[in-house]
Amino acid sequence: MLFDCERLTLARRLRGLRKNQVAQAVGTTPKAIGRYEAGVQAPEEPMVRRLAIALGVPVEFFQGGRSPVSLDGAHFRSLRSTSQIERDQALAYGRIATDVVAALEDLVDFPDVDLPEYVVSPDEIAGNGPVEAARVARKSLLGEPGPVPHVVRLLEGHGVIVLVLPDAAERVDAFSVGVHPRPMVFFNPAKGDYWRNRFDGAHELGHLVMHADAEPGEKIVEDQANRFAAEFLMPEEDIRGELPQTADWDRLTELKATWGVSMAALLYRARTLRIMSEIVYRNAMSALSSRGWRRREPGQPRALEQPTMLLRAIEIVAAAGTDRDRVAERARVTRADLDLLVRGR
DSSP states (O other), X not given: OOBOHHHHXXXXXXXXXXXXXXHHHHTSOHHHHHHHHHTSSOOOHHHHHHHHHHHTOOGGGGBOOSOOOOOTTOEESOTTSSOHHHHHHHHHHHHHHHHHHHHHHTTXXXXXXXXXXXXXXXXXXXXXXXXXXXXXXXHHHTOSSSOOSXXXXXXXXXXXXXEEOOGGGTTSOOEEEOXXXXXXXXXXXXXXXXXXXXXXXXXXXXXXXXXXXXXXTOHHHHHHHHHHHHHHHSOHHHHTTTSOSSOOHHHHHXXXXXXXXXXXXXXXXXXXXXXXXXXXHHXXXXXXXXXXXXXXXXXOOOOOOOOOHHHHHHHXXXXXXXXXXXXXXXXXXXXXXXXXXXXXX
16 A cells, blocks of 8 residues: 555644654554654555554555645634644544545535635725625625525535534634635534524635735734624625614614524624724623623524535445445545534434
8 A cells, every 4th residue: 555644744734633642542653643744654554454453544544646725825714713733633624524525526516616706905905895705606606695594505606515523623613724726614513503603604705815925813803804704794785774873782682583693793883984982882792791691592493504415426326325434435535524524313
């Protein structure tokens, strides 16, 4: 077997381990693991088997011949809020997801990738670029005014792979990767907030539309994605006449249910559109905090929007005789990892 050193690094990151932890598990030194990962030295066959057992992957996982896919341009919300190991683990799941998608695309047809591109300079602080980008995206992807019915379904319908990260990566916020040929959006499993999840999805769509070459994690870039999401979910032309000038909680509750966004997002939108004064906005946010609504707003909870495209693809190929075990084998991942990424109904 031709040993691919990059696949060893991928497996280690997938399990959230350091080199010394892997070395201890297989009875060698961190320096030796470093040589294997750098491609300076190939491990002997017995060591490859020990590595596979320690990292919980099939021996075939390390096989060469598959073109590497870089996820270096992933847009994480804040690079300071998570450790490098946590980000590496989340990206490793993203990397094996590309293998699963590649295996499925040999068997089924996915929707064509059909996202508009509207580049906004990462140096643009106060310009109208993110708002214009959101308007272009709405016209291209939605084509009608009013609330966005289902953000995840909209993304998937235009060829974006949407996945929920395994629980192991729960400290990592939602992020996106403009991988070719398919962009990907990953959601955090721990948030459990329908309203925030929809805003996260629109935020990540903003990165995919505006930031093909922008440096991930920059505050200006993240602010641009937030402004994109606000206009995409709450377009000024449609919502301006509906937003209250004061903290009318009954009205905000109605708007929340209609537009699928949080009260906090509606208040912020009223402030940025200058419908609500700064002092009224600040007082409203203080009231949200004092009532405990910053953590849990009033109103009926809703189930998260769930991705279905990969699950449906797996169901289709299973009906044609290729079950999950065979899909995992074709993708060279474990059945357990496949099940973590594509959860059944």
